[in-house]
Amino acid sequence: MHHRHARSTRGIGHALCDAMIMTAICSALGLAVNAWIHPHPLKLIADKPYETMVPCPVPGGKATALPCTDQRLYAKDSFIIDARDKASFDAWNVKGSMNVPFDYLDPTPPEMIEQVARKAASSHARRVVVYGDGQDPDTGEQLAKEISGKGIKNVFFVVGGAEAIRSKVDGGKP
Amino acid sequence: MNRFSKWRGHPWLALAVRVYLAGVFLFACVHKIANPSEFAMDIATYDILPLVLINPMAICLPWVELGAGILLLIGYRSKGAALAIAGMMFMFLVAIILALSKDIEMSCGCFASQAMESDPIGTWTVFRDSSWLLMAVYVIILDRHPMGIETWMNARRS
CATH class of the missing domain: 3.40.250.10 (Rhodanese-like domain)
Known part of the structure; x- marks a missing residue:
């Protein structure tokens, strides 16, 4: 029972380690592609807030x-x-x-x-x-x-x- | 529960789940990698992250989706990939639930920057993402002998 629990914990530990390594490699790849290859690169830090709320004109008359x-x-x-x-x-x-x-x-x-x-x-x-x-x-x-x-x-x-x-x-x- | 965990069909079922999840994430990352600025706008609309984290997230996250999708598909380090996907799904779920609690009417932004009418966030999005999270957890816990490159390499080695 203890062996099984230890094996399962080790399995999750390995999976967590793999996930972190993959995330780091993929993020580095994404940053490199964005910096050197992407035709429309994105600034690493946005210099002004995104305008996510676009005001719509509210028609006021009666119909x-x-x-x-x-x-x-x-x-x-x-x-x-x-x-x-x-x-x-x-x-x-x-x-x-x-x-x-x-x-x-x-x-x-x-x-x-x-x-x-x-x-x-x-x-x-x-x-x-x-x-x-x-x-x-x-x-x-x-x-x-x-x-x-x-x-x-x-x-x-x-x-x-x-x-x-x-x-x-x-x-x-x- | 013990009988369920010993069921011999898990590798086959997990293979199907892995291929499905891989397809979902590979499909999801394409538009985001091609149009990082649109994805950044989608992230900003959720109104959760501070401005300094929006663009790094928009640049890196689709590549993590790509990496996880490829690893799940080929069966190499599939538990790690499934764990990364579970982490992302959990993050997306929290973001959607927070946006819903703030009454933000917006597109999910999961696959492409669609109009709000075609892919709005709502109960369905929460259900869909929860089911993907459960699938990823299933692969992590019950796919003990994953079929794929890793199994093939181990077999060759032994």
């Missing part, structure tokens, strides 16, 4: 939820905005919609908001309807609140975003 079945979405007096990125907009969009990609990190440029207001006014629209990616959070809802916060009235967002409209309009077909 009303609109189901994709609501006829106001398809009405002629609705000005439609697509909040998705340009690639998604090019792949599929609601006819006559304007692409204003929403970015969680950057507020929409004021000139873009002005353009939206101008176009909405010139089209004699009675409301602005925004649709986005339909995710949680939804880019459409965020952009709608942002636009509303900049002073544009009667702003709606489509619940479920582009996917919901698409499945309603053409049964999900491209």
Whole structure:
């Protein structure tokens, strides 16, 4: 019994020794590769704190939820905005919609908001309807609140975003 | 317990566990070695280590994962490698549990700097890392006659 216990302790001791030697060798190798070989080496000591918390703009306006079945979405007096990125907009969009990609990190440029207001006014629209990616959070809802916060009235967002409209309009077909 | 520890299938089961753990760690280290700055950002997001230790950790840890993965795979000093992996898993578990206790919403950073949505830390991450820790402990305790290069070398010597 004592022999078995001694053997097991010795085994763990050997394993610990092996683990420490391996850790030391691998760490030295990593430091050497980082110093001399790596194409994008990392400074051994960071000179400034990492910015891990990126503040996101909080849209402040009010926007009303609109189901994709609501006829106001398809009405002629609705000005439609697509909040998705340009690639998604090019792949599929609601006819006559304007692409204003929403970015969680950057507020929409004021000139873009002005353009939206101008176009909405010139089209004699009675409301602005925004649709986005339909995710949680939804880019459409965020952009709608942002636009509303900049002073544009009667702003709606489509619940479920582009996917919901698409499945309603053409049964999900491209 | 005694009957379980005497079971003859342990070397085979341990071989499978070793190969699996080796695969996990070899896969995990690739992105970290290629992009140490992204891994450093992941470590910083956990908000546990002081600034002076973040970059050395980001540089060295993936190489230890690589070394441990290779040793487990080839069966050389596999108990030492499994012990190193158990140590790392314990460290990762503590980091994840601390981050969860601080309500930090972040990506695990275990395999690649994915978006938070695709690999968030949570109960599943704790369960997954705990299972890997148990596998490493299994190799340390019950893999008494490990199959691999070391066994082959010993057989040749004797």
